[in-house]
Amino acid sequence: MKKILVTLLFLLFGTVANADCNIKSGSINILANDFPALRTLVETAKECKGSADFKVTHSAEHNKIAVPALTANPSEFSVRVAANSSIVPLMNADLIRPMNDLVKKYGKGIQESQLITIDGKVMAVAFMANTQHLYVRTDVLQENGIAIPKTYEEVVAAAEKIRAAGKMKYPYAAAYKAGWNLAEEFVNMYIGHGGEFFKDGGAQPNINNAKGVATLNMLKKLADLSNPDYLTHDSEAIKVEWESGNVAIMTLWASRSGTLLDDEGDAKITAATKLVAPATVGGGNIPAATLWWDGFTLAKNRSDADAEASFRAMAHAASSKEMVAKAADQAVWLVEGFVPGPKSVGVIEAVKMGAKPYPMLPQMGLMHGALGSEIVEFLQGNESAEQALKDVEAAYITKAKEQGFL
Amino acid sequence: MPNRSFFWFFFPAGLAMILFIGLPIISTGIQSFYAQHDQILIEVKKCDPFGCKTSVVVDQEATSKIKDEKPLGKFNGFGTYIDRNHLATDQVSEFWNESKSVGEFIGKVGNLPFYKALLFTLTYCVIVTPCVLLLGFIIALSLNAISRKIRGPLIFGTILPMIVTPLVGSLVLFWMIDAEGIIGANLQILMDDPYLSVKSSKALTWITIIIYGVWHHSPFAFVVFYAALQTVPQEPLEASIIDGASRFQRVKHIVLPHIYPVVTFVALISLMDNFRVFEPIIGFSAEGSAQSLSWLIYDNLVNEEVILFGSAAATSIMTIVGISIILTPVLLRTWKEFRTNR
Numbered sequence: 001m002k003k004i005l006v007t008l009l010f011l012l013f014g015t016v017a018n019a020d021c022n023i024k025s026g027s028i029n030i031l032a033n034d035f036p037a038l039r040t041l042v043e044t045a046k047e048c049k050g051s052a053d054f055k056v057t058h059s060a061e062h063n064k065i066a067v068p069a070l071t072a073n074p075s076e077f078s079v080r081v082a083a084n085s086s087i088v089p090l091m092n093a094d095l096i097r098p099m100n101d102l103v104k105k106y107g108k109g110i111q112e113s114q115l116i117t118i119d120g121k122v123m124a125v126a127f128m129a130n131t132q133h134l135y136v137r138t139d140v141l142q143e144n145g146i147a148i149p150k151t152y153e154e155v156v157a158a159a160e161k162i163r164a165a166g167k168m169k170y171p172y173a174a175a176y177k178a179g180w181n182l183a184e185e186f187v188n189m190y191i192g193h194g195g196e197f198f199k200d201g202g203a204q205p206n207i208n209n210a211k212g213v214a215t216l217n218m219l220k221k222l223a224d225l226s227n228p229d230y231l232t233h234d235s236e237a238i239k240v241e242w243e244s245g246n247v248a249i250m251t252l253w254a255s256r257s258g259t260l261l262d263d264e265g266d267a268k269i270t271a272a273t274k275l276v277a278p279a280t281v282g283g284g285n286i287p288a289a290t291l292w293w294d295g296f297t298l299a300k301n302r303s304d305a306d307a308e309a310s311f312r313a314m315a316h317a318a319s320s321k322e323m324v325a326k327a328a329d330q331a332v333w334l335v336e337g338f339v340p341g342p343k344s345v346g347v348i349e350a351v352k353m354g355a356k357p358y359p360m361l362p363q364m365g366l367m368h369g370a371l372g373s374e375i376v377e378f379l380q381g382n383e384s385a386e387q388a389l390k391d392v393e394a395a396y397i398t399k400a401k402e403q404g405f406l
Numbered sequence: 407m408p409n410r411s412f413f414w415f416f417f418p419a420g421l422a423m424i425l426f427i428g429l430p431i432i433s434t435g436i437q438s439f440y441a442q443h444d445q446i447l448i449e450v451k452k453c454d455p456f457g458c459k460t461s462v463v464v465d466q467e468a469t470s471k472i473k474d475e476k477p478l479g480k481f482n483g484f485g486t487y488i489d490r491n492h493l494a495t496d497q498v499s500e501f502w503n504e505s506k507s508v509g510e511f512i513g514k515v516g517n518l519p520f521y522k523a524l525l526f527t528l529t530y531c532v533i534v535t536p537c538v539l540l541l542g543f544i545i546a547l548s549l550n551a552i553s554r555k556i557r558g559p560l561i562f563g564t565i566l567p568m569i570v571t572p573l574v575g576s577l578v579l580f581w582m583i584d585a586e587g588i589i590g591a592n593l594q595i596l597m598d599d600p601y602l603s604v605k606s607s608k609a610l611t612w613i614t615i616i617i618y619g620v621w622h623h624s625p626f627a628f629v630v631f632y633a634a635l636q637t638v639p640q641e642p643l644e645a646s647i648i649d650g651a652s653r654f655q656r657v658k659h660i661v662l663p664h665i666y667p668v669v670t671f672v673a674l675i676s677l678m679d680n681f682r683v684f685e686p687i688i689g690f691s692a693e694g695s696a697q698s699l700s701w702l703i704y705d706n707l708v709n710e711e712v713i714l715f716g717s718a719a720a721t722s723i724m725t726i727v728g729i730s731i732i733l734t735p736v737l738l739r740t741w742k743e744f745r746t747n748r
Contacts (some may be wrong), residue, residue, distance in 0.1 A: 064708040083456070089711045092445075094466045118463055119450035126455050169600055201462070203447075228603030229585050232691035279595035291456050304704050357456045362447065362464050365711030373519070373705070376694040380608060383517070392499075395519065398490040402716050403617040404480065 011319055021048030025307030027055075030296075032081035033068060034058040036258045037128055037331035038294070041081075044317035052309040061182075062086075068209050070095040071162050075299040077309040083357040085365065089125055092362050096297040098122055102311040109319025114334050116295055116304045126295035127318040128331040130353060132188060133278035133289060133346030136270070138249040140167060148274075151190070152218055152288060155249055159225040162248050164308025171240040172225040174251040181190070181234050183371035184234075184290075186253075189215040191356055192281040203405040205396050208389040216378055216385040219296040223379050231376065235332050247268045251278075253345040255294075258330045261343065275342065277349030281373040287350050293334070365389045370396040431726065438719035440453025441482040443472050479716070486720040493724075497559045523697040524728075529612065530698070531680040531732065534619040538676050539669065541620060542627025547657065550626075550635045561632070568625035574739040579618055580605075617688045622686075623679065627672050631733070634665040667743075674736050681729050697723045 028049060032038045042056050057077070059065065066088050069076040075095070082090060090096045098121035103110065107125070118126040134155070141158065144165050148312045149155045155172065162171040172259035175181040178346035190197070195211040198204060223230050227241060235256055239249050243265040252260075254275075261270055276288035276391055296314045317323060328339060332347040340348055358364075369393045400406045414469035437529075445467040451458055457647065488495040498515055498552065505511035515521050520693060541589060549560055580591045583604040595601045604610040642660050651659070684700035 063711060067711075067713060085711065090715075092464045092712065094464075096468065108592050115453070116455075117451075117453045129455060149612060167721070179693065229590075229605040231607050231694040260560075272523050293455050323728055351456070357454060359452070360452060360461065362445065362462065369705075373693070373697075376515075380606065380694070382608070387517075391517065394490050399712075399714060399717070401489070402441045402482075402486060402714055404444040 003276065006025075021050055021078055021312050023050030023052045023309045023312055025046065025052065025303040026303075026312045027053035028079065028306070029064055029077045030056040030079040030081065030310075030314075031069065031077040031320070032056065032058055032292075033062045033083075034060050035255050037066075037255055037327065037333075038081060040137065040253060040323060040327045040330055041127060042315045043154075044148050044320050045313040048316045049309075049313055051314070054313075061209065062117065063332050067095070068302065069307065070299050073301040074303070074311070075301040078299050078306045079314055080297050080299060081294060081304060081367075082124060082297050083130070084290075084360050085292075085368070087295075087297060088360060088362060088365060090297060091118070091123065094122060094232055094289070095300050097300040097307060099125070099298055099307075099311060102298075102308065103316075106308075106312050107315050107319070107343055107381060109336070110315060111319075111334070111336050114318065116293070124295040124297045124332050125315065125318050126293040128255070128294045128333050129347050129351075129402045130292040130294060130332070131278060131289050131350045132184075132251050132253050133287075133350060134274055134276050135242070135250045135257075135260070136219040136274050137248045137272050138274050139268075139272040140171075143167070148276055149249065149279060150277070151283075152192075152222070152279045154219075155279055156221050156225065159249055161397040168246060168248055170227040170241075170246060171248040172222055172250065173227065173233070173241050173247040174222065174231075175233060175235045175238055176219075176223060176226065176230040177209075177234040177237070178231050178376045181372075182375065182379075183368045185219060186371050186375060187214060187358070187368065188251075188290055189218055189281060189288045192279075192284055192286065194282075194284050194286070196357060196363070197367055203369065203400055205393040208393050211282075212389045213385045216375060216388060218281055220379055231379065242273075250282065254344070255331055257343045257346075261329075275345045278346060278355065280353075285354070287353045287355045289355050291347075291350060291355050292358055294374070363403075364401055364403070366399045366403060367396050370399065413498075434719045434722050437478070437548060438486060439484070440479040440721050441467070441486060441716050442479050443476070444480070445469070475677060482716065485542055486716045487724070488631060490518065492520045492522065492720055494594060497507075519697070519702065523699050523702050526612070526696050527681060527683060527728075530616060530619060530683050531677060533616050534623065534680050535673065535676045537620045538623045538627050539673060539730070541624045542672070543631050543669075545624065545628045546631035546635055547661075549632060552733060564628055565625040567622050568629075572622060573689050574620055576686045579614065580690050583614060605691070606695075608695040611672040611690065611692050615683075615690060615692060615696055618690075619680065619683065619685050627676065630666065630668055630672050634668040635661070638664050650658060668737060677732055680731055681732060684727070699728065716727045 027224070030045070030223060032042060033222070039058060042058070063086055066080055066082070066086065070080060070090060071093065080090065080096070082105055102124050103115065103122050109124055114126045116126055117120050134149065141148065144161055144167065146158045146161060149158050159171040174185055176185060176324055190207065190211060193211040193215055195209070196206055196217065199206045227233065227246070235253055237254060238247070238250060239256060241261055242260065243248055245266060251297055257275055261273060277363040280285035281288040282285065296318065298310055319335055321335070324333040324335045328341050329343045332340065332344045373389040374395050375388050377383040378385055399406060446468040447462040448465045449460055450463055452461045487493055497518060501511055501514040505514060516525055543565055549564065552560065568705055581587050584590045585594070585603050590604050593604065594600055604614060638661055643656060644659060646656050683698045684704065685694055687698060687701045703718045703721045703725070706714040706721065709748060713721050
């Protein structure tokens with residue numbers, strides 16, 4: 001009985017001690033993607049909601065909801081947790097507000113490096129970094145006498161060797177689902193080849209070249225070493241493949257490592273799973289990967305009181321040393337006090353190797369969309385690489401014209 | 407019924423139709439003639455956790471000024487309709503001139519997004535509709551001939567595919583055709599090809615979606631046909647039996663003519679439904695291999711981070727036109743019969 005009482009008291013004071021933001025009014029409604037680190041962040045923000053209304057929507061379909069929901073006035077959400085790419089449509093349509101004054105007033109725990117500024121205006125506050133890097137099964141590699149691959153050429157050689165040894169039918173995996181995921185793999189590989197998506201800073205496309213062809217050929221080689229259903233596999237699907245022990249080398253988001261390495265699933269596979277640096281390609285020295293940040297933005301079409309309440313709650317989370325200490329293995333936090341663990345290897349190596357951030361350009365979304373649907377036929381073997389790249393450029397130009405970029 | 411009372415009976419439904427179907431179609435039509443304003447880009451310094459660099463953003467002040475003046479956007483006429491992602495008139499004529507054979511020309515046109523989607527949509531329509539009619543009719547006939555005692559449970563079992571939510575139905579099949587699913591794995595063994603994938607092969611994906619379509623839509627045809635079969639008069643049937651007509655002759659000369667109007671109705675509805683095929687493409691994650699017109703609209707509205715209203719509106723209007731064209735023969739025929747009956 002005494003024990004229970006003590007626990008209860010502890011809980012009571014514990015919550016009181018956490019709720020130090022003293023928010024008196026306003027309402028907070030958050031739209032965010034759905035992975036563990038974001039859930040932790042939102043939970044941390046909730047700790048200090050005070051007497052404000054607090055609602056959250058975690059959805060993998062967040063990209064589809066965001067623009068319509070924030071266009072409404074008043075907007076459905078007061079906070080949108082976005083990334084390099086998803087902040088662009090919000091800025092294009094002028095749906096998020098600068099928060100310089102709020103940062104000055106309430107953002108004392110936030111580090112300078114966390115601020116995303118456009119022309120001096122703070123448009124987002126980042127709290128975690130992300131990238132796609134290699135995951136390897138050390139046991140399978142050792143058994144076949146393969147060193148940990150550093151380039152995609154080595155990945156192909158290693159996967160071929162594993163297949164030839166009869167160990168696995170489909171030793172490689174990456175999220176090649178037609179659409180956004182596949183386009184993202186192209187973006188990574190093309191940047192790894194040193195490619196630029198647009199001609200000298202303008203909006204004219206620039207992918208139908210030798211680097212583009214090399215990119216597609218590498219994607220095809222990797223696809224041939226993957227489960228034949230690769231065009232339907234997203235990050236979640238390849239994670240399942242990995243956990244079933246069907247895959248020895250995989251390219252996956254750093255933010256997914258948490259659920260991959262938890263106690264669920266085969267302990268042997270988990271123990272042999274190693275996170276390593278992203279691979280380079282084509283003799284290049286920067287990794288074939290893009291750097292991403294996740295941060296929060298504030299909706300423009302929402303009252304100032306709601307924006308203030310939302311900022312204070314989110315800023316509490318985005319500067320919480322307790323949170324980054326407790327959830328150190330969920331993400332590579334950009335928050336002060338974060339000590340990188342073994343699961344941060346991918347991102348830290350990527351930064352060290354000079355990986356480029358995903359291009360935050362107003363017309364990039366159109367290019368990404370065109371890539372996702374037009375390179376499929378090449379991978380299926382129905383089209384030449386040149387034709388596929390020509391199709392991408394043509395599809396992009398048509399869309400860019402309709403949107404007024406060309 | 408006097409015209410006056412008909413009007414008042416029809417009025418609420420008519421009003422709802424104008425409000426919720428008519429007006430949105432008109433608004434879609436107007437939108438399809440507009441494109442976005444030219445984007446005004448300015449160079450700014452962008453900083454993020456990975457460093458600072460000079461890059462471009464949309465100039466909001468200048469843009470909002472133009473938007474306030476002309477909120478609909480830039481008038482584009484039929485520009486969106488004839489661009490590469492829709493009818494692609496320029497590309498088609500270019501292909502016609504440079505192609506050496508009709509086959510090459512068709513191949514090139516089939517590579518354009520709109521024609522690719524149209525090809526799948528029409529193939530789906532043309533194969534699924536007759537199959538649904540035939541299968542529905544056969545099931546209705548057989549169930550009608552079965553003892554009344556077990557008819558109830560059988561009818562329930564037959565309409566089950568229609569009760570199952572389309573997305574769930576397609577997902578179940580999707581998992582079965584997975585490379586490690588029951589159908590996918592067995593096909594690999596049967597064909598002796600460990601790299602065979604139903605999901606990545608275009609032809610197999612089409613076949614799967616078509617089979618799913620027939621499975622899903624047949625119960626509808628069956629229910630309507632079964633109801634119609636109950637109204638077939640017994641006297642002529644008995645008379646024909648006495649005259650020595652076979653079962654097939656009875657169906658052909660008595661049953662079919664009797665339920666003919668119902669067949670037309672089911673054909674109309676099926677055609678319309680099938681032309682708008684959409685859910686199975688999402689359920690099967692088949693975007694890579696099979697795209698329909700409805701899927702193109704969906705893609706323009708949600709799959710891009712930038713929403714393409716003009717494109718989506720133009721495709722919508724062309725889908726409506728497409729349905730009207732497909733329905734014309736059936737409607738003309740019904741109209742003729744209506745006239746002769748009077």
